[in-house]
Amino acid sequence: MGWKLSAIIIDTVEDTEKVxxxxxxxxxxxxxxxxxEIVMLPKxxxxxIGTYNKKTIxxxxxxxxxxxESRNSELENNLITLFPNSEICCLILHSGVNLWGYSLIKNGEKIRARAGWSNVGTTVExxxxxxxxxxxxxxxxxNDSGKREYWFEENPGNPFQEDQVGENFVFKILERYFTDEDIYDDLLFETDLKGYKFTLKSGLQSESDHTIPTVVAEKP
Known part of the structure; x- marks a missing residue:
């Protein structure tokens, strides 16, 4: 089964209307x-929106x-304004094209962001x-081409490219907020979320498929 995920985690329980x-x-x-587990990538x-383990999902x-992908998106600024002392994590996965990514905002500052996909490689770092x-x-x-590759003991002669381990990174980031039991025994994925239909104000993006990142952000 492939993973499709597009989510934001706030490390406190927040009011739905405020979110x-x-x-x-x-x-x-x-x-x-x-x-x-049913709405990880909604229409x-x-x-x-829901809560689990004192976190807002x-x-x-x-x-x-x-x-x-961005440095000052409208939503990012709104989240920072309303939750200035919270930790805000964004996660994306789409196994069909090895799309992966995550970012972490802590106390109003984006301290980490990484993303990529199979045809391009790592596009944000x-x-x-x-x-x-x-x-x-x-x-x-x-490696000699200047790209990062991963070597695992179970496959000593077969290096993995970054998009092939992107899913592993996203699940590691999940462990920052939830226990192994939560994640790997499906307790997290069985939690109920309340769904809302919405209309975007004119001029905002509303496509159902993830856009493919094309610009490489500066590296640390």
Whole structure:
């Protein structure tokens, strides 16, 4: 089974209406309640919000990727304004094209962002590695072409490219907020989220598929 995920995690329990106010919606209305595993990548006009382990989970398309790729998106600024002392994490995965990415905002500052996909490689990398990345990064080295590749004991003669281990990184970042039992025994993915349909204000992106990143951000 491939993974498709587009989510924002806030490390505190937040009021749903306050969370919705961060988004530039012209209107929204309650739609349905679904388990996280079903709505990890919602339709373009849907957003799902819930809590687990004293964290707020938001599943919505496009917006997490925009925060990962940009430096000052409108949503990022709104989240920082309303939750200035919180940790805000964005995660994206799409196994079909090995799309992966994550960013971390702490106390109003984006301290880490990484993303990439299979046809291009790593397209976003900024900030200093956080502890959850270190184990995987320790298994990597820069090859003669200047690209990072990963060597694992179970496949000693077969290096992996960064897009092939992007999913591993995203799950490592999840471990920052949830326990192994939460993640790997599916307790997290069985939690219910409330879904809302919304209308975007004119001029905002509303495509259902993730855009493919094409610009490489500056590296640390």
């Amino acid at each position: 919705l106010s961060c988004f530039n919606f012209s209107d929204f209305e309650y739609y349905q309640t679904e388990a996280l 373009a006009n849907e957003i799902y 938001i599943c919505v398309d496009v917006f997490p990727q925009e925060i990962i 900024s900030g200093v590695p956080i502890k959850e990345e270190l184990e995987l990064l320790s298994k990597s080295r820069i």
